[in-house]
Amino acid sequence: MNQPVVIDTKTATPAAPPLAAIAPQKAQAGVLSRCHNIADLREASRRRLPKGVFEFFDRGSEDEIALRGNREAFHNVKMRNKVLVDVSERTTAATLLGKPATMPLAIAPTGVAGVCWFEGELALARAAAKFGVPFTLATPSLSTIESVAEAGQGARQWFQLYMWRERDLSHALVRRAQDAGFETLILTVDTAVPPVREYNRRNGFSMPFTMNPKALVDMSLHPHWLFQTMAPHYFKYGMPRLANFPKDGGSGVANKPGRIVNQRGDNLTWEDVKFLRDMWKGPMMIKGVHLAEDAARAVTEGLDGLVISNHGGRNLATAVASLDVLPDIKAKVGDKLKVIVDSGIRRGSDIVKALALGADFVLSGRPTLYGASVAGEEGALHALRILRDEMDSTMGFIGCNNVSEIGPKAVWVPKA
Template structure:
């Protein structure tokens, strides 16, 4: 068991997770795509930003909470959808959702999760639940899942729009990693060399529900292994357009969020199609290696739609100060992906809670240094430089929408 008290920051949790997980699984979580440039840039962009200090304004009473979609959250962040939490820990999604509930923040379940939305609803009734969808070419299959989330009363549908081109994750090929598992020697050796993980995670699945699978998928896609012929992954929806977002809008009765927005034009198109929120995201550097860091494009997006929808940012959050910087540039909240996954790998709910606490303590300290007692006191005045982020090429028209 990892001594969580000795994990002082997210990077300590990351190192502990690396020791506990098979290499293929760890690298799937940790790495980016191709050369890892976008992954590094996400960190570099936050690190470039410097803040002004401001003391002696009575910091004794403070509140890190805010309102999202008309309801309070205790901290200005939530859990991003990640398909693999259930490989970090047995029923890792439930552990993560419980940590989110205890912290009073929203939890997003990835459609690729190993735990079903029905099970999360049952096990964690009191968390704010968002369901993430990658639309499939088989639209009927997508709607089967969306219908279930709708009927369970989930608060938001998060449609991620960046999947169609596929991912250049060479490390997965090298490590023989895929989910559902594809039988191969490299992955088998990797897993057997991590008996602790096999015992803590895999054994429990095999004893209780059998080989883990994409528990939210319609039955016909719920494979336990891939054979590359009859048992393959469902195809992403390459023919998708904004019309299909409008269709989701018409179908989904509650909040609709479009994830993977990286320009003002695309943000406007999302809001015009009926989105209540957008997630400014480059998928944590896991999708397109030439993608801009989200914090650098955030001002353009806030200017385009900040008064018409809830702007959320993710990608690269590892320190509480990163969250404060995003809020100062106009994000209403952020999502964290890897930070809480590392935590989950180290201690299930307790590990995820440790990650949340680390970020929240760091954030609170940053509030103290910049002289803010509440989120409404965070704004561009906290930046040290006139252009805190790299300026972007101005776009005049909506031609890219």
């Protein structure tokens, strides 16, 4: 797993002259060689990021029951050896929405990834392009739709939409994504209301970024991040703000420091899904489904896929784990649309478990965020390699040469 580390100093080099003297991000290269799994990357990320930023990325909501449940659900499913099978030709390659990828995984949309690394969204897009998996850009990103499209250099990119109250503004964003060449639209439907995340208030963390005594102390205690991420961003773009949001706000889409961003419409309905389905030319999915009846409706609305997700335990605080509702949803929709799972994937074997229980592929959020916050593009690549290598190993043990051979007999699920 000790890959040679290549740091893209172009993305790391600050634009303004005073920052030229700042230590290059190569300083992080040694860190990656000590990260052998996603938990190691998480720990390295915790050390580099200010507490407010790290907790924003890492934690859940309220008492974090969903967050813990995500890992428990994967831990509860066990696997069976399949012996005496020639697995010397195995591959993790997969087809995602009709096109090839190097593994059955796409990078999930994670808002404000640009806070974890200078131009973090571009780093993630480049890593995904190099590795051969799709990257999903979140609506609340610090990089523009167009700059991410350029960084992805023609590789597969998906766009995630949070619908604003002002539908026209959201539809304009969707048009921009389409024009920029984004392939798939993911409409997030599990965020009708803002979640309760008390730690952000305790830490003084908010987006748009506001300077307050707590945040200032926190940042100054993390000089690597301050000089390699925050300072270059400030000198190139100013204070971190949501790059695709309207500049001067509007009701519900404020984007000024100190104002609450109430970006998600609590009046989103299937009518919006219909409208977007007509508008978007490529594949379209909804993200955040738990009920079989909603999955059935997704089929009748002509969607290409749905993501079973509890937002990584960040929204509905006591939400069910995706893995636990996957079999019901799969039983309801069969192969009528793609069934995707996210929330809690930290090992390659977790991907195999999801596939064995009926998922077509998975989304993964924090693993590449941890990687990117340690070493940008190379760190995100490191996370992807870890997951791929672990998945490859698991496939070898369960006697599978390709992902289509992964089925229910590979797993043991405790009786309810």
